[in-house]
Amino acid sequence: MPTAQQPSLIVRQKSPENIEFPFASLSDWLIPAELFFVRNHFPSPDLDARDWRLRIDGAVERPIELDLDSIKAMRRTSLTAVVECAGNGRVYYEPPREGLQWQNGAVGNAAWTGVLLREILEMAGVRQTACEVLLTGADSGVVDANKKTASPGPIAFARSLPLEKAMADSTILAYSMNERPLTRDHGYPLRAVVGGWFGMAWVKWITHITVVERPFLGYWQARDYFRWERGLGEPTLVPLAQMEVKSQIARPVQGAHLVAGQPHRIFGAAWSGEAPIRQVQVCTGDGKGWREARLLETERPFAWRLWEYMWTPEDVGQYTLRSRATDAAGCVQPDVQRSDCESYVANWIIPVKVTVVPEPKTYEEEFVI
Template sequence: MDTEVVLLEGETRTMPTPEQPSLIVRQKSPQNTEFPFASLSDLLIPTELFFVRNHFPSPDLDARDWRLRVDGAVARPLELDLDSIKAMRSTTLTAVVECAGNGRVYYVPPKEGLQWQNGAVGNAAWTGVLLSEILEMAGVKPNAREVLLVGADSGVVDTNKKTASPGPIAFARSLPLEKAMAHSTILAHSMNEEPLTRDHGYPLRAVVGGWFGMAWVKWITHITVLEQPFLGYWQAREYFRWERNLGEPSLVPLTEMEVKAQIARPVQGARLIAGQPYRIFGAAWGGEAAIRQVQVCTEDGSGWREASLLEKERPLAWRLWEYMWTPEKVGQYKLRCRAIDAAGRVQPDQQRSDFESYAANWIVPVEVTVVPEPQTYEEEFVI
């Protein structure tokens, strides 16, 4: 859409409006779209620009027919409709969620899976009810160990392999009882003060603060309290990492997000002008520990320097940050940033083999070119 600008009385000119950012399609069916991270500007990402991660087509649920069942190791099995849940005491949690595969495109050698770049991550304000309050209504039994969250989305997995499932399976993940009962875990019906959209889990989804997105089950219809660890497909065969203690390495499910900072601007390949100040800007996040520092290295001989953290700290949200840099010399530069959280964890320099194709949180440089300041010449007039 163009904008009409008034220049002088009675004179107008049509000027093109700046192009609006749009989601980047990583897969058309099922829909998987990425937030254009270079457009980052505010603490909250608008819903229409929030990344979408789907394993199967988004189910079309009617809230009038939808029910949430709670059963398993509970004293009082429940069935709740959406109005009953909305009538409960509400809580709003500002929290960042990152797909466990975000940054997969940077793995060397390449890894299988959706080739996310930087934008399978977002920060929003989620409103709903504490999962603990619903579990308390049901009366969790003393021998309970995990809480299984089951979504309405389902399908056949591994269709190109001999291990393909014999029929559709639902997306389901479990939480340890301690995490399910924590104040960082809610069942959300609203996102950024509006009802959830279909792609973001309408009418109800999990918000599991500090954990990767696979735990944030969408379109929840069923909660089962378990006495034994859940070993379903999405827990035991996808979204896992290797844990190396004494003896042989073992597979464990992914849980917390890893400490990470990313540069939104300047973008890869940007051309900057020598002698002019430039704002290096981005976001940083991690697991359940807050971000305490972001450092920037511009490769101009000054080493790691402190960036400014913007706005106030919100424990489970990301932190926006900035660093003002004035490049003095022309040439090629690799801009790097790293985050440090309250637990002392530092973003690593190199990729790690124990995370399969997930948790790509190592430092990825942004390469820029600094060019000379353009010269201006005055014309000489001989009279």
């Protein structure tokens, strides 16, 4: 028997490769590596695990260097977590914003296996003066000179974590994805998994960990991946960190035709940052307001929740479907875009417009006189 055709990935940029998961094809809780979105700032480095080493230094008592076999010999830990590119949904900004025009597929949920970053840091002995942990990848290059935030020459991709997050159970260095070794595009041989945080913190191809005694202000921390915070009067720049509460409708797709009088499944996923999803509501635009969707699977910290709502439209016409998520911290998905997030954190409600058409006539009805 013929097998179902695999959905096609969406190429957002050819070089360096940036590929989007076709969110409308969502069906399983875990997204396989071959369908998982790929976000690269520079070409993927081709690393050989036999030569690769991880160096840990800076504000530590014992600088160390580890090979992959040594890391795999440590106590294993696994974390199922969703990762979303901070620019996911950028295409919905009005007016348009600079950057890759991701629609809604720069997000995915996977089971990651590796070692706690904390245990590697403890091997090196973090000094009491430590403030942050800087993760540096093997990917490097020159940021597009046409960007207003162009870099001053070749740089590596590097981001720091506050010491508290670096030492948390939700931060691991992973060498496996969905029980298989990492692929090159997903960070082979070792990458960061930072549960609850946007993807820019999930540094791939890690070769160097530096414990620092003051906040890191490198390019990817201070000139990109930031938002404005207005709590102190004048707006100040704050590096992006936690993902924010969000739900997306996978199906029906934009412009779908549904049949009146028949049940239709509205289906999607919802996620947040450090707090799990507790509720998803759906509004179908038929005048009945917000209604409770059914959450699928068991709640797990840092993973997304799939959800569904069965809707039987009674009348033909145009309808606007919306979904709204609420997390355990009480954060509710906003109705409209915010002005303080540059081109990032597009977590407002994205409507899906559908058309409900009459139920097809039966054979007998077609020929009744």
